[in-house]
Amino acid sequence: MYCYDYPHPAVTVDCVIVRRAREQPEVLLIQRKHAPFAGQWAFPGGFLDVDTDSSLEAAAHRELQEETSLTGIELTQLGAWGDIDRDPRERVITVAFLGLLSDATVPVRAADDARDARWFPLDDPPPLAFDHAHILAAARRRLFDGLPPLL
Numbered sequence: 001m002y003c004y005d006y007p008h009p010a011v012t013v014d015c016v017i018v019r020r021a022r023e024q025p026e027v028l029l030i031q032r033k034h035a036p037f038a039g040q041w042a043f044p045g046g047f048l049d050v051d052t053d054s055s056l057e058a059a060a061h062r063e064l065q066e067e068t069s070l071t072g073i074e075l076t077q078l079g080a081w082g083d084i085d086r087d088p089r090e091r092v093i094t095v096a097f098l099g100l101l102s103d104a105t106v107p108v109r110a111a112d113d114a115r116d117a118r119w120f121p122l123d124d125p126p127p128l129a130f131d132h133a134h135i136l137a138a139a140r141r142r143l144f145d146g147l148p149p150l151l
Contacts (some may be wrong), residue, residue, distance in 0.1 A: 001096065008088055009042070009082070009090070009091040009092060009093050010047060010048075010087075010091065010092045010093070011047070011048040011056075011091075011094070011098070011103070012045055012047050012087075012092055012093070012094040012095075013045050013046070013047065013048060013056055013059045013060040013074065013094065013095050013097065014042075014043040014044070014045035014060075014094050014095075014096045014097070014132070014135060015028075015043055015044045015045055015060050015063065015064045015096075015097050015099060016043055016096055016097065016098045016099070016135060016136065016139040017064070017068075017070065017073060017098075017099045017100075017101060018079060018098070018099070018100055018117040018122060018139065018143065019100070019101040019102070019103075019104055019119065020100075020101075020102055020104065020107075021104035021119065022104070024121055024122065024123060025121075026069060026120060026121055027116065027119070027120055027121075027122045027125055027136065027139075028044065028070075028108060028118075028119055028121055029041040029042060029043065029044075029117070029118060029119075029120055029125065029126070030042060030044050030067050030068065030110060030114035030115075030116065030117045030124070030148060031110070031114065031117075031118075031149055032113070032114070032115065032117035032129060033113045033114060033115040036038050036087070036088045036089060036129070039115070039126070039129065040127065040128070040129040041125065041126045041127070041128055041129065042051035042128060042129040042130060043096070043128075043132055043134050044057075044063055044064050044067040044068050044070075044097075044114065044117070045060070045063050045067075045094070045146040046063040046066070047065070047115070048073075049062075051132070052074070053086065055076070056095050056097075057075055057077070058108075059095065060075050060095075060097045061073075061075065061135075064099075066111060066112040067110065067111060067112050067113065067114040067117065068108045068109065068110065068111075068114065068117045069107070069108060069109040069111060070077040070091040070101075070106065070108060073099040073100075073101060074099060074100075075097040075099045075151075076096075076097065076098050076099070077095060077096075077097055078097060078098040078139055078142060079095075079096055079135075079138055080093060080094065080095045080096070080137055081093070081094050081096065081131055081134065081135060082094070083131060086130055086131045087130060088127075094130075094135075096135045096138070096139075098139050099141075107126060108131055114132070122136075122140065
């Protein structure tokens, strides 16, 4: 439809969902079913569907539901990450969202391109795909280091 002199990057959304459970907070991760990083753990998320998603937040809710079955969680934009090598497929900019879940009994179910979905200790997650360790560090700072409150 339009032609531009400059290539366009892809845009993704990622969801950092933290729940208050047991003795320590936990973070929700999915095990990736497909390359890149197949079998590794990452945040629920995926590509913005420019034809159907009405907003970045709508895309985040869609991806969260598709990969984990979670719905109705209030999401707050955490930040954007765009290092040139963050995704081996192409230039990808991600917008991450942070959500808090107080009900520790809400079940999660892996679906779509997630092989598994599980809760991990926020302070001791497995190695993360992409640059998700940096995104998790930003979420922890927002939650615990005196930055403006999330909710």
